[in-house]
Every structure is written in C-alpha cells, then in structure tokens.
Amino acid sequence: MSARHAPLWPVWLMLLLAAMLELLPLPGGLSRLGPPWTAMVVIYWALMWPGRVAIGTAWLAGLLLDVLQGSLLGQHALSLSVTSYLVLRFHLQMRIFPLWQLTMTVFCLLLLEAFLRLWIDGVAGDARAGLMRFAPAVTGLMVWPLLMALLDRSRERLERRESRFT
Amino acid sequence: MALKPAEHEQRGYRSGGPGLRLILLVAFSIALMVLDQRGQHLDQARRTLSGAFYPLLYLVDAPFTLVDTLRENLALRSELLARNRELDETLLLTNARLQRMAALEAENARLRALLDSTENLPGRVLIAEILSIDMDPLRHRIVLNRGLRDGVHAGQALIDAEGIVGQVTREHGRTAEALLITDPDHGVPVEVVRNGLRTVAMGTGDLERLSLPFLPRNADIRAGDLLVTSGLGGSFPAGYPVGTVRRVDDSAGAAFSEVDAEPAARLNRIREVLLVFPDEVERGHSIQDSPPDPSAGDAPAPADDAPETGNGEAET
Structure with missing residues (x-):
C-alpha cells in the first residue's frame, strides 16, 4: 500500500520509452505489427496505481504520441484516456484475474483503443487498411505477459524503496 | 480484495472524479482534433511541442546512424578504392551527359520565350x-x-x-x-x-x-x-x-x-x-x-x- 508516495518520474520515463519504441522502424512487413507499447504501459499503471496514474497521465501520453507520430492532435489522447478510464473503473476486478484472463481483457482494451482511433480516422475522412489496424493489438496480446512481468518487477522495487524511506 | 469505502478514500481515489475528468478530456480532445483538422490553427502549438520532443526522434534514429557510420568507417581500403573508382566513372558519364544539357536548356528557354510560356x-x-x-x-x-x-x-x-x-x-x-x-x-x-x-x-x-x-x-x-x-x-x-x-x-x-x-x-x-x-x-x-x-x-x-x-x- 505504498504506491501513494512512490515517485512518479519512473512512470513518465517508461511512457517516453514506450513512445520511442513505437517510433522504432521494424524491418519490412513487420512494421505493421509493432505492439502498442504506450497503450500497454498506460493500462499497466492505471491498473496498478489507479489513484496516481490515470486519465490525465494517459491523456498527456496520448498527446505526446500524437505529436511524435504526426496523427491528428488529440486522437491518441482520446483513445488512451477512454482506455485508462475503463481500467480505472474495473481495476479491482481485473487485478484478481488470473494472468490469461487479464491478458484477454487487455487484448479487448487494445482492440477498443485501435477501434476508437479507426473511428476518429473515419470521421476525419481517411480510414484505411481495415483489418491491419488491429494487428498491433494481437502482437500486444502476445507480449503482454512479458511486459507485465518486467513492469511488475520495477514497480515492486519502486514501492519497496519508498517504504524503506518513510 | 474488496476495499471498504474508507480505505478507498485513504488510497486517494475519488468516486465521482474519473467520469467527469474523462468527459472533460474527451471533449477537449475532440475540440483539438476539430481545430487540427480544419486548418492551421494548431500548427504553432504542434511545432513547439515537436521542437521540445525532437531529441527523442534523434535518440530513436541514433542507433541506425551509428551503424551507418560504423559501416563506413570499418570498410576495407580495397572496397573504398573500388567504390571511389565506380563513383568516378559515374561522374564522368553524368558530366558527359550534362555537356549537352546546357545547350539544350538554352534552346528550350529560347523556344519557351517564343511560345510566351x-x-x-x-x-x-x-x-x-x-x-x-x-x-x-x-x-x-x-x-x-x-x-x-x-x-x-x-x-x-x-x-x-x-x-x-x-x-x-x-x-x-x-x-x-x-x-x-x-x-x-x-x-x-x-x-x-x-x-x-x-x-x-x-x-x-x-x-x-x-x-x-x-x-x-x-x-x-x-x-x-x-x-x-x-x-x-x-x-x-x-x-x-x-x-x-x-x-x-x-x-x-x-x-x-x-x-x-x-x-x-x-x-x-x-x-x-x-x-x-x-x-x-x-x-x-x-x-x-x-x-x-x-x-x-x-x-x-x-x-x-x-x-x-x-x-x-x-x-x-
């Protein structure tokens, strides 16, 4: 229960790293399969530290992604804040899910996030590549357990360090 | 795992907060997108933001530039010489082709002047x-x-x-x-x-x-x-x-x-x-x-x- 005072800058560092990972060019046809790192990191922290990392953080991270990727300003911001709201809403249920069930829930959230962006693009008049848009969510589904293990470790370290000092 | 309301408060959640904040942020996002879509209102803001984040772009690009530089620096002398010779030949060919360009360009300009275009x-x-x-x-x-x-x-x-x-x-x-x-x-x-x-x-x-x-x-x-x-x-x-x-x-x-x-x-x-x-x-x-x-x-x-x-x- 020490999440309340743990420093927030590591979370921001992770979000920056995630945004950079999304910009990393993957070879050839793989580039369309790059997992939505930022969305996954946002989901993780909204799940684990819901009182601290929530809609506002998600919105800012989305805005960063919009600037970096040159998409419509506010597009990722909207989709990520809606996603983080859902996580916030159901975090108590989601936390007691077994890993496979949590992974499936995250997959659904990633699909929803991709769908929101597709929808916005549709309204703005440039919807394209229909099904390929959901490919990153599938890759996200595959890397989620790994990412979660990695982030769990750093979160535990953060919380432990904090409790040592207070 | 179910938390009591009091504990809820303690851990810093607000019960009515997130929904309202979501609605505000979504409305704000939509306003931003509309402004961004309809013209150049946000170009300056975007320019400022991407100026602030451009080191990130360079960080992502850096490994690739590094590999390129390493490849250039670690190339063998014989390879470099061969490449140099190849480029010299290309330059010669291109220059030979360009010799006629000057004359053609002048002729073209004259003709265009005649046609008034x-x-x-x-x-x-x-x-x-x-x-x-x-x-x-x-x-x-x-x-x-x-x-x-x-x-x-x-x-x-x-x-x-x-x-x-x-x-x-x-x-x-x-x-x-x-x-x-x-x-x-x-x-x-x-x-x-x-x-x-x-x-x-x-x-x-x-x-x-x-x-x-x-x-x-x-x-x-x-x-x-x-x-x-x-x-x-x-x-x-x-x-x-x-x-x-x-x-x-x-x-x-x-x-x-x-x-x-x-x-x-x-x-x-x-x-x-x-x-x-x-x-x-x-x-x-x-x-x-x-x-x-x-x-x-x-x-x-x-x-x-x-x-x-x-x-x-x-x-x-």
Missing part, C-alpha cells in the same frame, strides 16, 4: 537526410532532418537521383514531415512522355506501386511508358520522372482502365533526398501570371530569405 525550373536544392523513424505504419510518411531553420516549407517537392519522392507536409523547427508519393492520400499530376497525355498518379500504400485511376479505356497508354511530373497544380516542378507504367488492364467492364506504375525513385532504400526550392525569380513570374493557388503551398515562404549556407546546396 514560363516554366518553373527549380533554382536550388538542399540535401536532407531521412530519419529512421516509423511514424505510422499505415501511412507513408517520413521525417527529414531539415526544418524551418533551413527554409523548408510545406508543399516543397522531394526528389532523389531517380525521380520524385514526395512532398513536405509539415515543417517544424529542425525537422519536417513529408508524404511519399505512394501514400494512399497522395496524388501527383503526371504526363506520359510519349504523347503528353495528362493524368494523376495516386499512391496505393504499397512502396512499389502507383495507380492511375482516371484514365478512360481508350486512353493511349501502354506498359513501359515513362511518366513525368506535368507541373500542373504547382506543387511539383515539371519534368521529373515519377514512374514507369507496369500494367494496363482495360479488359474489365468498367469505364476506366486500371493502370499500375512503378515509382522511379527507390522509395524503400533511400536515406538521403533533395529538397527542391522553386526558383525565386521564376516563381515571382508565375504568381503574377496566375491567380494565387492556396493548395500549392508556395505562397510567400520563409525560403526567400533563408541564409545561403552553401553546405549541401547546389545549383542545378
């Missing part, structure tokens, strides 16, 4: 490097390492050694975003060299393919025809190669034939491109002659008073 030949080019950044895998957009500081402005054409690459869509402080000609949203006004037939080459989302969707079935076009920019629309200078027609399918029962072309520029392998600056004097002419074209994007641009930095620039 002006042509927008580019005055100046600037070498720009493409950063290894994947902006959006579904679109063909690239980031260049030149921006407003170098006089880059939206609407400028990009070429490589083989042909047209794309055009600048957004300029930031030190970087610029550009759209490749193969982006599904992009169209280049082209003409067939063989007979002057004019049409538009649209991107397909495939780096190896352009499509010419507006040709009637009886249009005189066949596989192997060279397409060059027609210069209509004002965004692209006339006469640069765009691609070669690969396939003409007029057997379908539709009113238009399906024509595919292969881009001339090596879009999947380029690392450096040339930014074309339209010649200032010529452009002055064309602006006076024709009504200003808002889509052309070469209205009074900062390019005019850009410092002549010499580095990487060449007269054509």
